[in-house]
Every structure is written in structure tokens, then in C-alpha cells.
Amino acid sequence: MASSSIAEIPVIWFQASTCTGCSVSVLNSASPTIKNLLIDEVIPGKHINLRYHATVMAGQGEAVFAELDRTSDTRKGAYLLVVEGAIPMAENGVYGCAGEKDGQPIPLATTAERLSRNAMAVIALGTCAAFGGIAAGAPNPSGCVGVDRLLHQRGIDVPLINVPGCPPHPDWFVGTVASILLSGLPKSDELDEHKRPKAYYGKLIHENCPRRAYFEEGKFAKKFGDPGCLNELGCKGPVTYADCPLRLWNNGTSWCIASGGSCIGCVEPGFPDLLAPFYQKLTDEALPAIGKGQ
Amino acid sequence: MTKIVIDPVTRIEGHLKIEAVVENGEVKDAQSSGMLFRGIETILRGRDPRDAQRYTQRICGVCPTSHSTAATLNLDSAFGIADKIPDNGRLMRNLILGAAHIADHTLHFYHLAALDYVDVTAIARYDGNDPTLKSVKEFAQRGELGPFVPRYEGDYRLSTEGNIQALAHYVKAFEMRRKAQELAAIFGGKLPHNCTIVPGGVAEVPTVDKIASFLWKLNEIRDFIDSVYIPDVLSVAEAYSDYFTVGAGCGQLLSYGSFDLDGSNPDLTRRQRLVQQGTTSTNLNADALDTSKIAEYVKHSWYDESTSGRHPTSGETKPHINKNGGYSWIKAPRYDGKVFEVGPLARMMVSYANGNAEAKALVDSVLEHFKASPGAMFSVLGRHAARALYTKLVADAMPAWLLQLKPGEPAYIDYEIPDEATGMGLVDAARGALGHWVEVKGKRIANYQCVVPSTWNFSPRDDNDQPGPVEQALIGTKIKDESNPFEIVRIVRSFDPCIACAVHLVTPKGTDLGKYRVS
Numbered sequence: 001m002a003s004s005s006i007a008e009i010p011v012i013w014f015q016a017s018t019c020t021g022c023s024v025s026v027l028n029s030a031s032p033t034i035k036n037l038l039i040d041e042v043i044p045g046k047h048i049n050l051r052y053h054a055t056v057m058a059g060q061g062e063a064v065f066a067e068l069d070r071t072s073d074t075r076k077g078a079y080l081l082v083v084e085g086a087i088p089m090a091e092n093g094v095y096g097c098a099g100e101k102d103g104q105p106i107p108l109a110t111t112a113e114r115l116s117r118n119a120m121a122v123i124a125l126g127t128c129a130a131f132g133g134i135a136a137g138a139p140n141p142s143g144c145v146g147v148d149r150l151l152h153q154r155g156i157d158v159p160l161i162n163v164p165g166c167p168p169h170p171d172w173f174v175g176t177v178a179s180i181l182l183s184g185l186p187k188s189d190e191l192d193e194h195k196r197p198k199a200y201y202g203k204l205i206h207e208n209c210p211r212r213a214y215f216e217e218g219k220f221a222k223k224f225g226d227p228g229c230l231n232e233l234g235c236k237g238p239v240t241y242a243d244c245p246l247r248l249w250n251n252g253t254s255w256c257i258a259s260g261g262s263c264i265g266c267v268e269p270g271f272p273d274l275l276a277p278f279y280q281k282l283t284d285e286a287l288p289a290i291g292k293g294q
Numbered sequence: 295m296t297k298i299v300i301d302p303v304t305r306i307e308g309h310l311k312i313e314a315v316v317e318n319g320e321v322k323d324a325q326s327s328g329m330l331f332r333g334i335e336t337i338l339r340g341r342d343p344r345d346a347q348r349y350t351q352r353i354c355g356v357c358p359t360s361h362s363t364a365a366t367l368n369l370d371s372a373f374g375i376a377d378k379i380p381d382n383g384r385l386m387r388n389l390i391l392g393a394a395h396i397a398d399h400t401l402h403f404y405h406l407a408a409l410d411y412v413d414v415t416a417i418a419r420y421d422g423n424d425p426t427l428k429s430v431k432e433f434a435q436r437g438e439l440g441p442f443v444p445r446y447e448g449d450y451r452l453s454t455e456g457n458i459q460a461l462a463h464y465v466k467a468f469e470m471r472r473k474a475q476e477l478a479a480i481f482g483g484k485l486p487h488n489c490t491i492v493p494g495g496v497a498e499v500p501t502v503d504k505i506a507s508f509l510w511k512l513n514e515i516r517d518f519i520d521s522v523y524i525p526d527v528l529s530v531a532e533a534y535s536d537y538f539t540v541g542a543g544c545g546q547l548l549s550y551g552s553f554d555l556d557g558s559n560p561d562l563t564r565r566q567r568l569v570q571q572g573t574t575s576t577n578l579n580a581d582a583l584d585t586s587k588i589a590e591y592v593k594h595s596w597y598d599e600s601t602s603g604r605h606p607t608s609g610e611t612k613p614h615i616n617k618n619g620g621y622s623w624i625k626a627p628r629y630d631g632k633v634f635e636v637g638p639l640a641r642m643m644v645s646y647a648n649g650n651a652e653a654k655a656l657v658d659s660v661l662e663h664f665k666a667s668p669g670a671m672f673s674v675l676g677r678h679a680a681r682a683l684y685t686k687l688v689a690d691a692m693p694a695w696l697l698q699l700k701p702g703e704p705a706y707i708d709y710e711i712p713d714e715a716t717g718m719g720l721v722d723a724a725r726g727a728l729g730h731w732v733e734v735k736g737k738r739i740a741n742y743q744c745v746v747p748s749t750w751n752f753s754p755r756d757d758n759d760q761p762g763p764v765e766q767a768l769i770g771t772k773i774k775d776e777s778n779p780f781e782i783v784r785i786v787r788s789f790d791p792c793i794a795c796a797v798h799l800v801t802p803k804g805t806d807l808g809k810y811r812v813s
Contacts, residue, residue: 008438017332020307021355021486027401028472028485035426035465038441039433049438054304057441058409060783061300064444088332094615095331098302100311134334134352141333141613167355167486224497224706249484250476259482260497261489264348272349277342 007046009181010071010079013053014115016108017096017135017144018085021167022126023055029170030251037174043181051079054098065099068111072118080180081119086128086135087112087150090143112147113154121159121185122147125173130162130194131269138273148195159185162195166266171247172200192241194269200247205237205263208245224260234279236265295322296776303783305406307356307792314782316773321782324761324768331596331623335611338742343369343711343734344493346742350730353744355486356401356792359394359478360723361730362491363387364744367562368730369493372717373709376560382705383495384557385695388568389508390482390491391721392553392688392695396515397474397485398724399638399685400523402790403678404467408460410784411530413450414442416457426465427458446778451533460529463522470518477511480504495706500699509696516689519682527682528663530675537674538666541785543767544633545576545672547640548750550583550729552722553691562720568691569653569684569722570645573629576669580647585718587630588729590745591756596620602757606731607716609743626753626762627745635763636726636750637789638681643671652690656683677788711737723747725792751789764789 015023027034032042038056041047050056051071057064071079085108088096093107100106116122124147127133136144145153148160163172176197179186192198206212214220214229221228231238240263249255256263265275272278301311315323334353338346347365351358366387370376417431452460475485481498482488490497531538550562551571559565563583571583590609592602597620598612614620628634645653646668660679661668670676712734719730726747733741753762761769764786773779 006436008436015308018308019352019355019358021352021358024355024475024486027468028475030472033472034468039430047433047436047438049440051440053441054302055307056405057304058414058443058445060302060304060446064304065302067440067444091615098311100299100301105311134337134349135332137337137349139336141336142331144332166352223708224492224494225499225704250479251472253476253479254483256483256489259479259484259490260499261483261492262497264489266487277345278348279342279344 005045006041008049009046010049010051010075011082012051012068012071012079012115013082013084014068014112015054016083016085016112016129017088017142018126018128020055020084022084022129023053025167026170026173028250029174032174043178046181048177068115072115076118077120079119080177081115081122082125083112083122083129083147084125086132086144086146088135088142088144089150090141095142109150112150113156116147116151116156116158119158121161121180122151123173123176124148124160124162124164126168127164127166127266127271130164131271133166134272160195161186161191161197164194164196164267165242166271168267169200169244169247169249172197175199196241196267200243201241201267203241203243205240205242205245205257208243209237209257210245211257230257230262232281233262234277234281235262236275236278236282237263238282240265240268242267298776298779298782300779300782303786305409305787306790307354312782312786314768314779316776319773321768321771321773324765331613333611333613335742335744338739341739343372343732343737343739346730346732346739347492348487350744351487353746354792357394357398357723357725358486359391359482359488359491360721360728361744362488363391363721364719364723364728364730366491366493366719367721368717368719368732370717371560371562371719372715372732372734373493373711374715375494375707375709376562377558378707379495379557380704380707381557381698382500382700382703384554385699386481386496386498386500386705387491388553388695389692390478390488390496392692393474393478393512394485395552395688395724396519396685397471397478399681400467400471400474402681403523403527404464405471406790407678407787408464408530409442409445410780410787411450411534412452412460412464413457414461416454417461419454420458424462427462430461430465446780446783448775448778449780452529456529456533460526463526466518466522470515473511474515477508477515480508480511492706494709495704497706499703499705500701502701505696505699505701509693512689512692512696519686519689524682524686527678528660531664531679534675535664537784538664538670538676539673540771540781541674541767541788542672543635544763546573546632546634547575547643548573548629548634548636548727549640549644550720550722550727552641553688562718569641569687570648570650571720572644572648573634574644574647576672578643578647578668580644585720585729588745589628589631591626591628593626593757594620594754595622595625597625606729606743606745607718607733609731609741611743622754624749624753626756627750628756628760631758633756633760633763633766634750636722636747637677638684638724638726639671639677640726641722642680642684643668652687653683656687674784674788681790713737725790726750748789748791752791
């Protein structure tokens with residue numbers, strides 16, 4: 001086989017303050033499958049060399065943590081860093097640690113910072129990594145922030161792509177990575193003001209919603225299971241930018257609004273606090289605050 | 295004496311750190327410490343109680359469906375509608391949860407546990423024509439083996455053919471667990487983090503096309519469970535049969551039961567469930583569940599001492615960093631003051647002790663295969679076997695629930711949020727007994743407490759200094775090769791740790807040890 005012609009692209013997937021839901025969602029990728037992503041040339045001639053992912057890798061302990069150092073030292077500017085989960089910053093990061101040095105636990109923030117400095121680019125996967133997410137909900141007990149905030153605070157200048165969602169759709173992640181492998185890092189006009197790829201986050205849910213006709217007719221569901229627009233049940237589709245209605249979830253099985261459950265705006269920078277209460281009808285005065293930065 | 299440091303332990307949900315003290319080849323001391331605190335319970339205070347379903351799912355992206363189930367049972371009870379959920383709602387909740395449990399257990403055996411038993415490098419000796427295996431061989435020959443190396447070396451016992459077949463099934467299981475998530479999404483909207491399980495029932499309305507789609511996706515997965523998953527667990531158990539005597543643990547089991555077969559009893563502790571609620575132990579006596587016996591202790595956890603010994607209804611989550619004597623973010627829940635293990639082993643054995651015919655037939659079939667007594671179930675392999683058997687028990691029960699659905703009829707009833715109320719939601723999550731408790735005041739959450747499975751299993755010592763279940767399972771274990779301590783990771787992973795947590799096993803106080811790092 002022509003192994004020499006295959007470029008190995010090192011990828012480090014680092015989990016910070018996360019529920020692992022983003023990883024589980026990417027495992028649900030249908031085409032390419034997770035086997036294609038791990039084993040095969042996901043783009044002809046290019047293979048993702050996943051050097052670190054705590055949920056799937058065989059090894060454990062210092063040997064795998066050393067793999068982080070080895071990659072960031074020897075492949076400077078050549079590896080892609082995927083961060084899943086928010087970064088706990090309160091009390092010098094004591095609320096979240098992984099690995100240890102000289103007998104002391106290493107804060108997640110310290111490792112995320114170190115890995116970011118030498119990366120070709122950082123993908124903040126999921127709403128926690130992008131904007132803080134659930135763990136940063138008021139009163140944000142562990143002082144969680146998104147990667148963007150961490151990079152800013154530590155003065156790190158590295159290309160950042162946010163792929164939010166709680167969880168993100170596997171296609172959003174796979175598409176973002178495939179695009180980097182095919183044509184390099186995204187141009188600035190390919191990302192929105194929250195650094196999300198416009199290809200996936202360019203349109204409001206409401207614009208493509210299959211229940212949109214009900215909205216125009218003024219036919220609103222009064223309780224779950226009713227036909228009609230879910231606006232009065234608290235649906236956040238009118239303020240949420242994502243292509244869920246067209247893409248569908250779980251290999252085309254369904255998605256939130258199709259199933260009768262409402263959209264909770266899980267890809268937005270204000271999630272959860274600006275989007276909650278989830279079952280309360282949006283009020284006009286709440287609208288401008290959503291999607292307008294952290 | 296040697297101190298073994300494994301940090302992080304991988305192939306689990308979350309971050310995990312282990313330090314074990316080994317003397318003369320035996321683990322002398324073990325402490326289990328969670329190292330990540332997010333404070334979801336604190337975040338829930340003052341919020342609309344209905345939102346608890348959405349927030350608590352995000353405690354864990356591997357078992358969110360179980361949290362949504364516990365949260366809605368909790369809210370149903372607080373809202374006074376626990377016995378009024380339409381059968382369609384009860385059945386669809388069962389079907390969504392059942393599909394999620396199948397996905398979880400398949401993921402656990404193949405993708406989280408199997409690499410401790412299967413030698414992936416055997417693929418180099420493959421000379422067949424299966425396209426999947428050929429592509430894996432080509433991958434291996436390119437020489438960049440991440441994420442399959444580095445790893446522990448030594449104790450891999452399957453034959454070359456056995457390893458290669460297991461590898462083929464590792465790949466197949468990726469597809470099966472994905473399809474099980476798709477199964478859950480048919481009525482759940484999307485996974486992880488479903489959007490249809492709500493207080494009052496389920497937002498989705500069942501239709502005939504969805505029922506048919508569900509049935510045939512399920513049947514494909516059931517074939518996999520019968521013809522691949524269970525035989526693979528038995529094959530591993532044959533090659534590693536000494537693990538029927540390793541990692542016994544505390545010997546006491548607690549189950550909340552799962553899958554309501556009848557929604558008319560508002561008391562969840564007495565409701566008829568597919569898998570039964572209660573406690574048992576190595577003596578296999580069946581005892582009824584009494585939730586008033588549950589209390590959480592924090593003497594060794596980083597929470598304020600004033601909150602120790604409380605029932606979850608009056609529980610508080612009040613961090614106290616670097617508290618003297620504390621070594622974990624995990625509290626120590628105890629039942630009647632005693633240490634209890636939760637999980638598939640508890641579900642199967644509590645059902646077994648209660649004379650549940652299906653559970654008994656499944657467990658006995660494995661025990662007969664290995665000519666073993668029920669005591670062998672209290673072990674590393676017993677946990678894996680119980681998990682696989684439970685997966686079959688649930689998958690086989692699901693077609694009947696599907697056929698009980700009434701297409702087009704409501705799955706949800708409306709309700710008013712009371713000004714003041716308390717609630718309790720109990721269900722067995724994939725990884726064990728999961729309880730949610732809520733206090734509502736002024737239509738808002740005044741207090742919300744979750745006691746999750748890994749809190750039981752990975753708890754630190756309690757106020758009486760009794761070690762938690764995993765700590766007990768580790769202490770006394772013989773370690774053959776201190777530089778490749780397979781025994782420790784096999785024991786820990788047999789519990790399927792699943793909270794954003796860490797386990798920290800430290801030295802006896804004041805002992806000065808040479809440190810031996812393990813890669």
C-alpha cells in the first residue's frame with residue numbers, strides 16, 4: 001500500500017469541564033462513521049491521527065498524558081486541538097483537574113492553555129467549550145468560561161473555530177474538520193461574529209422550521225402533542241441559528257421540534273441563562289439580548 | 295511498598311485518577327476521589343422546575359436519558375400527577391430509556407472495557423478478505439497507532455483469531471450503539487440530551503410508521519445482543535476466568551428498579567417494574583426499598599461538615615475547598631448506614647433474589663455455563679455478565695411495549711406548577727440507582743439534589759470511615775505486574791464509572807513511599 005503518500009494529521013481531543021455528550025454525539029456520526037474517522041483516510045490522502053481522546057484511547061496514566069507533551073513539543077503548529085467542555089477558572093482552577101505534576105493536580109485551564117499555544121488551530125466543540133454553557137449557568141459555581149475567553153485572558157493568538165451545540169451535531173464537527181483538511185483554516189467571512197461556521201449556523205431555526213406555516217397562520221400548540229407552532233410552549237427557534245430543521249439528528253431520524261419537544265437554543269452564546277426558562281414563551285424584549293456576545 | 299499512580303484513567307466518562315499502595319504484590323490501601331465540581335444542583339436553584347429535565351441531562355452526556363427520566367418522575371410527583379401519566383407516555387419513556395441503556399452497555403463493553411482484554415495488534419497477522427479488517431490492518435501497518443497505543447502490555451490472553459474477531463466486533467459495535475441512539479431518537483427527538491421526555495408524559499405522539507421503524511431497528515440490535523455481545527462476554531470470561539474471583543467489592547447491592555409496567559401507583563418504591571427495586575447481598579435475601587434509609591456523608595468530601603448525614607430531601611451542596619480530612623468532590627451516600635454497590639449487577643441480583651423469572655433464567659444460564667455459584671457474580675466478570683444479560687432482558691421486553699402503544703392518542707397531560715411541593719424521582723440509570731429530589735417554593739426550585747450511581751460506587755470513606763464500594767473492591771487485590779497493573783483498571787472499569795469525576799487512591803497517612811510511575 002502507498003502508506004508514504006498518506007499525510008497523518010495529529011489531533012488532540014482534550015476534555016475539560018464536560019459531560020462527554022459532545023464525544024457521544026460525534027460517535028453518532030453516520031457518514032463518515034466513527035470507524036472511518038479513526039482508521040481510514042477521512043479525506044483521500046489524509047488520515048486523522050487521534051493522539052489523545054480520554055474516552056476511546058487504550059492507554060492510561062502518565063504515558064498518555066506524556067503524549068500531550070510529545071505532540072505539542074514535536075508537532076508545533078501542525079496539530080489540531082479539539083477542546084470539549086468549559087474551563088473552570090475559579091480558585092485557580094481547583095474545581096477541575098486532570099493529571100498531576102510533582103504530586104500536585106494540574107488544573108484543566110493550565111493544560112488547555114499549554115496545548116492551545118502550539119496548536120495549528122483550536123476547535124471549541126460544544127457550547128461549554130465555545131461559550132461556557134451549562135456549567136457557566138448562574139451562579140457559575142466553578143467560574144467556567146469558554147476557550148475564547150481563556151485565550152483572550154492568557155494572551156494566546158491562535159485561530160479558533162467555535163462549533164457549539166449541547167451537544168453539537170456530528171456533521172458540524174466532521175464538516176469543520178474535513179474543510180480544514182481540504183482547504184485549510186476557514187476564512188474570516190466563513191465564520192459568524194461568534195466564530196461559528198456560517199455553513200451550519202447561518203440561518204435561524206425559525207426560517208426553515210416545518211412548523212413555520214402554523215406560525216404564519218397563528219395556530220399555536222397549547223400543550224405538548226398538539227399540532228401547531230411551539231412558540232407558546234417556549235420554543236427558542238426564532239432566536240437560534242442552526243440548520244437542525246434541514247439536517248435532522250441521529251442519521252436523519254428526527255430533531256427537537258419535529259418530535260414535539262421545543263428548541264432550547266443550545267447553540268447560542270447566551271445558553272442557558274438568556275434562553276431559560278425553556279418552557280416560557282419568548283418575549284419581544286428578550287430577543288435583542290440573545291446571540292449578542294458573551 | 296510501591297505507590298502506583300495512574301492519572302488519568304481513560305475509557306470512562308470524565309477524568310479519573312488512581313493512586314494505589316501495593317505491598318508484597320497486594321493493594322493495601324485505596325481512596326476514591328472525584329476531582330471535578332460543576333455544581334449543577336446549585337445552578338438549578340431559583341429556576342423554573344420544569345427546566346430541571348433539561349439541566350440534569352447535562353450532568354452526563356453518556357446517560358442523559360436516565361437523568362431526564364429521574365427528573366420527570368421527580369417533577370411528576372412534585373406536581374401531583376405521578377399516577378396520571380397516560381400509558382402512551384409511560385411506554386414511550388420506557389422505550390427511549392431502554393434504547394439508551396442498550397447503547398450505553400454496548401459502548402461500555404466494546405469501547406470502554408474491551409481494550410483491557412483484547413490485543414488490537416493481532417490484526418497484523420490477519421490475512422483474510424473482510425474489507426473492514428483489511429482497512430484496520432492497513433491502518434496498523436502505517437504505524438501511527440493512536441489511539442490504540444500506548445497501552446498496558448502483557449496480559450492479553452485471547453487467541454489471534456479471538457483477538458481479530460473481537461476487533462471486528464469492536465467496529466460492528468460502533469454501528470450498533472449508534473443505531474441504538476437512533477432508536478432512542480425515534481421517540482426522543484435527538485440523542486444525546488433528548489427533548490421529548492417532559493413532566494406530564496412525552497411530547498412526541500406515537501404513529502404507526504414510527505412504531506414499525508422502531509421495531510425493526512430494535513430487532514437488528516437484538517440479533518447483535520444474542521449472537522455477538524453475550525457470546526463475546528462469555529468468550530472473554532472463559533479466557534480470564536480468574537476475574538470471577540477479583541474485585542468482589544462490598545457485597546451489598548441496591549436497585550431502584552427500572553421500566554414502569556404500570557403507572558397507577560404513585561409510590562415509586564412499590565411500583566411494578568421490569569427490573570425490581572430493593573436491596574440484596576451475598577446471602578441473596580430480598581429486602582424492600584426504604585428511601586428514608588438513604589443519607590449522604592461528607593466527612594471526607596470537600597463539602598461543609600454541617601451538611602453531613604442528611605437525607606437528600608434536606609441535602610445541601612456547599613463546597614469547602616481543602617477541608618481537613620477531605621479527599622473528594624464526591625459525597626458518600628449510605629443506605630441504613632451501610633455501603634451499597636449499584637449498577638447492572640445490583641439490578642439483576644435484586645431481581646434474582648425477588649424470584650424474577652427472566653432475570654433468574656439469564657443469570658442461572660451463565661452460572662451453569664461456568665459451573666459457578668451465585669457468589670461468582672460479585673466480581674469483575676460478574677458485573678460484565680450482568681450488564682450483558684440486563685441488556686438482553688430489556689431489549690426483549692421492548693417489542694411488547696411498542697405494541698401496547700395507541701397510535702395517535704395523547705402521551706401527555708397538562709398540569710399546574712404548585713406554589714409549594716416536594717418530589718422524588720427514582721430510576722435505575724444504566725450505571726445504577728439514580729435519585730432526584732426537589733423542593734418547590736413560589737413555583738421555583740428551592741432545592742434540588744441528585745444522588746447519582748457513581749456517587750454510590752465511587753464514594754470516599756463515610757463518617758464512620760467505611761471505604762466506598764470501589765475502594766473495597768480494590769483493597770486486597772493481588773497485582774501481578776506493578777508496571778502494567780491490569781487488575782486495577784479492570785476492576786475500576788467493571789463499575790463503568792460515569793460522572794464527570796475522578797478517582798484518587800492515596801497512601802495511608804504519613805507513609806513515605808518510593809513512587810513508581812506506571813505508564
